[in-house]
Amino acid sequence: MSTTNPPKPLFREDGKRLSGREDTDLREIKMQVGIFKKAQGSAMAEWGKNKVVAGVYGPKEVFPKFLADPYKGIIAARYIMAPFSGAEEHGRAGPNRRSLEISKVVRHVFENNVLLQEFPKTGIDIQMEVIQSDGGTRVTAIAAASLALIDAGIPVYDIVTPISVGKVGGKMVVDLDKDEDNFGEGDLPMAFSLRTGELLLWQMDGLISRDELEDGLNKGFEAAQKVRVVQEAALKEKYGDFNGSDTGQN
Amino acid sequence: MIVLPGQKVADAAQPGQGVFIEDNKTYASTLAILRDGRVIPQKGQYKPLVEDFVVGLVKDVQFNGYHVDVNAPFESFISNRESLEEFKAGEVVSAKVVEVNELHEATLSQPRKFPPGTVIEISFVKVPRVIGRNGSMLDMIKTATGTEIFVGKNGRIFLTGGNIKLAIKAIGKIDAEAHTQGLTDAVKEFLEKNKENDA
Numbered sequence: 001m002s003t004t005n006p007p008k009p010l011f012r013e014d015g016k017r018l019s020g021r022e023d024t025d026l027r028e029i030k031m032q033v034g035i036f037k038k039a040q041g042s043a044m045a046e047w048g049k050n051k052v053v054a055g056v057y058g059p060k061e062v063f064p065k066f067l068a069d070p071y072k073g074i075i076a077a078r079y080i081m082a083p084f085s086g087a088e089e090h091g092r093a094g095p096n097r098r099s100l101e102i103s104k105v106v107r108h109v110f111e112n113n114v115l116l117q118e119f120p121k122t123g124i125d126i127q128m129e130v131i132q133s134d135g136g137t138r139v140t141a142i143a144a145a146s147l148a149l150i151d152a153g154i155p156v157y158d159i160v161t162p163i164s165v166g167k168v169g170g171k172m173v174v175d176l177d178k179d180e181d182n183f184g185e186g187d188l189p190m191a192f193s194l195r196t197g198e199l200l201l202w203q204m205d206g207l208i209s210r211d212e213l214e215d216g217l218n219k220g221f222e223a224a225q226k227v228r229v230v231q232e233a234a235l236k237e238k239y240g241d242f243n244g245s246d247t248g249q250n
Numbered sequence: 251m252i253v254l255p256g257q258k259v260a261d262a263a264q265p266g267q268g269v270f271i272e273d274n275k276t277y278a279s280t281l282a283i284l285r286d287g288r289v290i291p292q293k294g295q296y297k298p299l300v301e302d303f304v305v306g307l308v309k310d311v312q313f314n315g316y317h318v319d320v321n322a323p324f325e326s327f328i329s330n331r332e333s334l335e336e337f338k339a340g341e342v343v344s345a346k347v348v349e350v351n352e353l354h355e356a357t358l359s360q361p362r363k364f365p366p367g368t369v370i371e372i373s374f375v376k377v378p379r380v381i382g383r384n385g386s387m388l389d390m391i392k393t394a395t396g397t398e399i400f401v402g403k404n405g406r407i408f409l410t411g412g413n414i415k416l417a418i419k420a421i422g423k424i425d426a427e428a429h430t431q432g433l434t435d436a437v438k439e440f441l442e443k444n445k446e447n448d449a
Contacts, residue, residue: 058323059295059323060323061323070353115270115279118297119323119354120352120353120354121324121353122323122324150254150255150280150281150293152293153280153281153291153293153295153375154280155255155270155279155280155294156255156256156279156280157255157256157270157272157277157279158255158256159254159255159256194256195256195277232254235254235281236252236254239252239281239292
């Protein structure tokens with residue numbers, strides 16, 4: 001939320017947003033599964049100008065060993081922004097306070113999404129690298145990580161579909177970009193499991209009233225359906241030729 | 251038909267590979283093919299099951315036995331009461347899974363050292379296709395190349411003798427095209443075409 005630029009109007013004269021979108025319009029989303037040969041599972045998500053690559057390894061042995069849980073697997077998530085990813089310089093590469101927080105909330109999202117009870121004493125690594133950022137990188141990272149998990153063959157309850165909503169110029173709008181995020185009144189990233197309608201992530205930064213919160217949740221749930229379509233298409237693009245296949249078992 | 255994680259595959263509870271059950275209904279948990287009501291996972295890691303024959307790598311030698319890597323995220327152990335042979339770390343053995351505990355840790359028996367040869371690794375979900383119906387695919391590769399082949403259920407395959415290069419290529423082809431139709435004919439054609447090339 002910090003910047004040195006002076007605030008500017010966040011809506012055009014015709015009522016549209018600065019990017020020319022309506023309140024509930026998303027940016028262009030592109031996703032790709034299995035982009036890295038060496039990673040067990042990988043995916044890339046391009047969400048407007050955001051660009052995040054995710055890689056997944058596991059389940060595998062946990063180090064240090066005392067972290068292992070004999071009842072279920074554990075998840076280690078790592079969200080990192082590249083030094084060259086933002087408009088302002090991000091300084092030294094590596095984890096900082098903000099990225100540690102996001103790593104933690106992403107871990108909680110996938111702890112409720114992966115069938116961890118099937119993998120006692122093991123760990124799953126999720127790595128997300130933000131290579132270009134323009135507001136809403138945590139939802140882009142979650143979208144990529146969910147696809148990478150599926151690409152790695154790790155059993156999950158559902159595809160995780162994230163979306164960000166926020167209050168800009170007194171209105172609740174969907175999918176904030178960097179300017180709207182920085183100069184708006186508040187933002188509300190969330191992640192859904194659309195099969196059950198469960199909310200896996202719901203954060204809030206800024207000042208939003210109770211009614212606006214509910215409005216934002218509804219708008220987010222609707223917009224998430226569109227994100228889900230892109231995610232499913234990405235998976236089917238890689239594995240689509242499985243249709244009508246013959247798999248003789250012995 | 252391809253199913254994605256979270257997609258419903260049956261209205262009744264049908265436990266099996268690659269699925270989970272919620273509210274008495276069955277959902278896919280991995281990318282899978284749904285065929286005749288059966289879910290065939292297309293991704294995933296090996297989990298030891300009793301009666302499986304596996305190809306293991308001896309990781310560690312202890313006074314009472316050996317820790318073995320069976321291509322699974324869980325520990326496996328061979329007691330040295332099972333065999334008069336002694337193994338060294340780094341050796342490749344075949345063994346049978348006799349017991350799996352609640353942590354999916356396997357106890358193996360009947361360890362056998364392999365003769366000199368090659369071990370390759372494929373995705374474990376594709377092992378049934380390498381073997382084929384009643385071993386038809388495997389028999390075909392064996393006769394065409396003259397190679398001795400041992401397929402472990404964990405996705406590791408041991409080969410020795412004959413035209414190994416061609417056998418490895420044929421298995422690689424199965425691994426890459428496991429989901430396609432008429433694979434046996436395609437592999438047959440491939441073997442005949444390349445018989446001379448790699449001899």
